[in-house]
Amino acid sequence: MLTIIFLSGFLLSLFLMVVAKRITALVKTFALQSLFLSLYALYVAVLQRHAELLIISGLIFILKVIIIPRVILRIKRRINVEEDLGLTLNTQVSLIVALFLMYFSYLFISRIISFSSGEAMQAVAFTVSFTAVFIGLFLMIFRQKALSQVVGLLVMENGTFLAALAITGGMPFLVEIAIFFDVFIFVLIIEILVYRINRLFTHIDTTKLTTLKG
């Protein structure tokens, strides 16, 4: 039962991101989503008596619920980013697209696992994780501010993490730790680049990064 709650919370946060119009809202929803992911990991850890997953859950909480949202909001404050996300698709259309993406993920997954068998929960988790990956990509393409692209990528990362958790026993411990390290470095580098973009261009609107063509 708890699984359903965490997964639907995760899914709900995805749709909230799709309709978000302000960067702060987007980042806070991301923190909420990571909280659900962390709780899900905790639940799986307790259920399967998997001590390593406890650490993973803790890491998700520290890194994705606390540190990364703070870093992004700090960037936002420091360089006075406009709150507006610059929607190239309005929220209604975005929501419809997001629903289609979810259905698409469902079709994808039903080719691998059947939803009627004992693995139904796993199938649902995979579907949600695919939805997250596609919606993350969608956010990156249709919300063209540098910071929203970063959040989009982090959503994709959350999606892959959910898929890894849904596999019985999780991925090997070393791998998950290394992926965390990787996300951490990624955010650091992005922070440096955003500051540089801001200094050189005096804005961080990626629609205007168009010097290089052809």
Add this chain to the structure above:
Amino acid sequence: MFILVILFIPFALSIISLFTPLEKVADGGLKLLLRQSVKDGGSLTGFIKKERLFGIINAFGYAIVLGISLLLTARILTPPYVIRQFGIFYIDALSAFFMLITAIIAFSASIYSIGYISNEIEEAKISFHNTKVYYCLFNLFCFSMLLAPMLNNLALVWIVIEMTTLISAFLVGFHNVKESIEAAWKYVIICSVGITFALLGIIFFYYTASKDAHVTSLHWLKMYEAARFFNPHTVKIALIFIFVGYGTKAGLAPMHSWLPDAHSQALSPVSGLLSGVLLKISLYAILRFVILAIPSLGYAFSAQLFILFGLCSLFVSAGFILVQKDLKRLLAYSSIEHIGLVSIAFGLGPVAGIYAGLLHIFNHAVTKAFMFFCAGDTVKAYRTNNMNLMQGMFKIAPFTAGALLLGVFALTGSPPFSIFISKILIILAAFGGKRYAIAAVMLLLLAVVFAGLLQHITKIVFGNKPQNMIKIKEPLSTKAAVLFLAIFIVWFGMKVPVWFSGLLSACGKIISG
């Protein structure tokens, strides 16, 4: 032992470069330089600039790396054909092949860097402090690319490949001007998206391994032994993600959009590394998963994906090469073309196609690095990337102009250069497999690319030089790097050495099982 030395040298060099007191020279300026020269007995050697000295040490380090990787390759070719060490290294012929390419290109790039960097400093494009950063990143970049093919864990390979992106992002955005930061941003974002897809692919491989084959590790050998129990449906979906994911990093169209930007904005030694090695390392990762997919799914599905992406890349690159204005972007699109060719070759299947594809990987790496080094000096001479403003290169820098001209013939696959052989082998593989349509499309597009490249480069090389330009002297290091690569271009054009052919066949055996 050998493995450790290979990995230790770049890593140590990157650390050393951070702590070499280059800055003192900058602060104390000429005074310190003079004092140094007095200390050296007033001889001229004191005037060797410190950044140049460090460049020489760097190149020397890579000479050792190259020598040892040759030794390692020799060991791979004798029984037991694999090296396993410390529980994380696993080297077979395929790894050795990619390691050898990395070592060769890294060595030539480190030579080329010597002159290139001191020139950048003279023109005040980068500061002394940045030289340290450059050498640190350069070495870390090479380190990660040498490490990737040696690891036995597919997830670790994934992580190291992602690290290559993050490290080289700064090398792409090194000049800190609008264009290069834009390129670096696109590079990091697009490649990270790609690599996330690849991770999803890995997770699905792991899913089927743990569920259907009861293997709970991403260890290469364990996965390989269990590969025939994998669920073909899951493997299919996982493979699509792997191809899209690593294909982004390999520069396959339509996920190539970061490539021309990054290649054109990076410093020229780094462009050579990006095009020559980085793209190939991603292909290596794809190959590993294709090998895992064969026992359950067969080769046909992978072959279709290879051909699809390959043809796409050929179409895209042919179009953009014709209308290109920027010299380094021109070469970048040519990289997409060659990656497409390699991909098609792999798609033509064992044995002929894979052999030709691997040979082409090597030839392209060498030739493209050669071209990027020449282009780097050309761009330096004219102070622009715009080919419309370049003319009469022969009257300004005869050596570079000659090399550029030879290079373009080599790159487009004219005899007697090395790419000619691999291209012919790919086309023969297409005919041999009765894939006439593919062969026809390939030949047509190659002809277009040939015409486009030749027209652009001849316009640069011949003609009258612009009025205000004077003749320049190329740095010795450029000549050395270019000549070093030219040896391979000519040597492999005449005959593929027996040992190398053996290495390729061994790789082919690993791939086709």
